[in-house]
Amino acid sequence: MPTTRESAETLALQCLGWLLANDDLLPVFMGATGAGQDDLRRGASDPAFLGAVLDFVMMNDNWVIEFCAFAGVANDAPMRARHALPGGEQEHWT
Template sequence: MNPERAETIAIQALGWLAANDDLFPVFLGSTGASADDLRAQAADPAFLGSVLDFLTMDDAWVVAFCDAAGLPYDTPLRARHVIAGEAGMHWT
């Protein structure tokens, strides 16, 4: 997966979260961001990584997103690793 594809998946995840009436407020609360902040940061790879971090906290969210997007279930985590690059790798 290349970085552009990973960012596209993260943007899809952000759109899916924004359309989810139950989960979107949880996401906003956990990030401390407003809807305006999301629009301003939607192109920032660090922010997109945080979207994928949030999504991958719960297997049910991953399954629901991937089912809606027609993606394999490992895609969000693979995209997160690509966005993070080597700086995001933790071996401990």
């Protein structure tokens, strides 16, 4: 079943919440993206920013596994959600 944009945004918001509660990982995210507190607040309503949150978490398999366990979703859910958000379209070269 394809992931809808609405469900993708919901999962990405959950991921952002998980990230905000993670005292070890949040500074890494903020340092890597240059995001400040205001950016995090504004980004919660920006599908492109939410896609960037998923991109960040998907950089590390352990982060994906931890988030998915927290959210109670399959480990491929962040990837499927990412494809439904701006900038996440897959290129088909065939």
